[in-house]
Amino acid sequence: MHFNCVGVGCGPSNLSAASLLHRSAVTNIFFDSKPDFSWHEGMMLEDVTLQVSLFKDLVTLANPTNRFSFISYLHEHGRLYQFLNARFESLLRKEFAMYLRWAAKTNENVVFGEAVLDISFVDNRFVVATTQRQVTADHVVIGxxxxxxxxxxxxxxxxxxxxxxxxxxxxxxxxxxxxxxxGGQSGAEAILALLRMSRGEAPASIKWVSRRENFYPIDDSPFTNEFYTPSHSEFFYQQPPDFRRSFLDRNMLSSDGISEQTLRSIYQRIYSLRHIEHSEMNIELLPYREAQNIERATGGWSLWTVRLHDGAPEVYWADVVIWATGFRPADMPFLETLAQRMERSGQEIKVDRYFCAQWDGPANRHVFLLNGARSQRGLADPNLSLNAWRAQTVINRMLNKAESLPIGTHSLIDWHKPGDVHQCYRDLQGAC
Ligand SMILES: Cc1cc2nc3c(=O)[nH]c(=O)nc-3n(C[C@H](O)[C@H](O)[C@H](O)COP(=O)(O)OP(=O)(O)OC[C@H]3O[C@@H](n4cnc5c(N)ncnc54)[C@H](O)[C@@H]3O)c2cc1C
Structure with missing residues (x-):
């Protein structure tokens, strides 16, 4: 069977594309290897919330009238007024996962339990082999x-x-x-869950080790959030690799810091355990230490760390060690056949302005990469912020439509604009 677009993966990135393509002229199908939809199920702890606005759903920021918006989900489930009256400070992650599941389950083009094994290119078409069938496509979207x-x-x-x-x-x-x-958001959520456990279920002791100098908050302020706009993504993309690398390092806390709400809850819970409940639980907060090794010790583990301010080695004993050490881009073994035809940018496949992998194939056949180009597209690439815009950009490219940023996607900040000094210089040259 032939489709205009075949998607690999049905997480939020590709669900955005699937939602925007639903009932469009572009025939499409999206495969996910998981037996059923889930979103970070292993981290659905008490009260965990989304770190972005509910408008950053699958479609709203590209097409607010699309039927797969979060508001449409609330409406279909008859709880718009109740949601408003509940006045959540941030959307519960559990509810966002329910919304995503609804979007996946009510879209007949989204298929679970089918892993993509290989993608090749034959007779001007991509041939996509899954665990259950073979289909062909004009374009492939990888997420x-x-x-x-x-x-x-x-x-x-x-x-x-x-x-x-x-x-x-x-x-x-x-x-x-x-x-x-x-010491990022995931580690903080695990700490809070441990601190909240009731007597009898709680650990005897908790240690929180972080390489960062302190347990730092996410910067969620208005101007920093301008990094998470399409126009900053475009600006970032046009900068040289060295600038991009150092920008990502300098501004990491705008995406990888801990939400203020979580930090306050942790602080208050420790205060309460120590000074009000007089709990016997031993809690140690150990920032600015790097874990360097772990060894078996009697009855558990010895974790070797180094104190970063003076280089002193330390060892801590534990029965349970939780590694909140982040996530890395998933491997793409199904691209082995095409990989040597694609350009690289460092560790990543090189993408163009439209998230198309740069390859030696025909210019009207594309492999798009969603959430696979952080070093080229910036902080927002692995985040939900630009999902809808990015998916729409990809769809526009498939349709050979619109090149410039659509209305409403511009930043308040002039990332690109040459300063007055350039104008002044030109005026001066004119005067001469
Ligand atoms: C706990 C947690 C909370 C987060 N909260 C936020 C937040 O509040 N705000 C925010 O902006 N970002 C958040 N993020 C970051 C980001 O938004 C999410 O990680 C998001 O899930 C990324 O979506 P994705 O579709 O790119 O990838 P994923 O959600 O990882 O989905 C990829 C999918 O591809 C499938 N797949 C892989 N290989 C194949 C194959 N060969 N064939 C078929 N299918 C395949 C997988 O089964 C998976 O379902 C969070 C991340 C984590 C870990």
């Missing part, structure tokens, strides 16, 4: 997201696990010594 990342010396068995498995492992910590390694 396979990220997978858990742990240090090379870590293991993820027998008392060690990645933070993405926290929900399923909380029952193993009762009375144990627990160390969480990693």
């Amino acid at each position: 396979v997201g990220t997978v858990p990342k742990t240090p090379s010396f870590a293991s993820t068995s027998r008392g060690q696990f990645h933070v993405s498995e926290t929900a399923a492992n909380l029952h193993t910590v009762a009375g144990k010594r627990v160390i969480v390694v990693g």
Whole structure:
């Protein structure tokens, strides 16, 4: 069977494309290897919330009238007024996952339980082989997201696990010594979940180790949020690699810091345990330390760290170690056949302005990469912020439509504009 567009992966990135393409003239199908839809299920802990506005759903920022908007979901489930009256400060992540599931399940072009195994290019068409069939396509959109990342010396068995498995492992910590390694949002959520456990279920001790100098908040202020606009993504894309690299390092906390709400809850919970409940739980906050090794020790693990301010080695003992050490881009074994035909940009496949992989094939046949080009497209690439705009950009490219940024996508800040000094210089030259 032939489609104009075949999608690999049905996480938020590609669900955005599938939603915007639904009932359009572009025939499409999207495959996901998971048996059923889920979104970060292992981190659905109590009260966890979305770190972005609810307008950053699958479609609203590209097409507010699309039937797959979050508001449309609330309307269809008869709870618009109740949602408004509940006045959540931030959207509950559980509810956002329910919304995403609804968008996936009510779109007949989204298929679960079917992994894409290989993509080749034959007779001017992509040939996409899945675990169950073979289809052909004019274009392919890849959105396979990220997978858990742990240090090379870590293991993820027998008392060690990645933070993405926290929900399923909380029952193993009762009375144990627990160390969480990693000072971002995921680590903070794991710490809060441990601190909130009731007597009898709670650990005996909790240590929180982070490489950062302190437990830093996410910068969610208006001007910083301008980094998460289409026009900044465009600006970023046009800059040289060295600038892009250092920009990402300098501004990491605008996406990888901890939400203020989580930080306050952690602080208040520790205060309460120490000074009001007089809990016997031993809590140690250990920033500015780098975990360097882990070894088996009697009855558990010894975690070796180095204090970053003076280089002193330290060792901490634990029964359970939770690695909140981030995520890395997922491997793409299904691209092996085409990979040598594609240009690279460092570790990534090189993309153009429209998120098309640069390759040696025909100029009207594209492989698009969603959430696969952070070093080329900036901080927002792995984030939900630009999902709808990015998916619409990709669709426009398939249709050979509109080149410039659409209305409403511009930043308040002039990232590109030459300053007055240029004008002044030109005026002066004219005067001469
Ligand atoms: C706990 C957590 C909370 C987050 N919260 C926020 C937030 O509040 N705000 C924000 O902006 N960002 C957030 N993010 C970051 C980001 O928005 C999400 O990670 C988002 O899920 C990325 O979407 P994606 O579709 O690119 O990738 P994913 O959600 O990882 O989806 C990729 C999909 O591809 C499928 N797949 C992989 N290989 C194949 C194959 N060969 N064939 C078929 N299917 C395949 C996978 O099964 C998966 O379903 C969060 C991340 C985490 C880990």
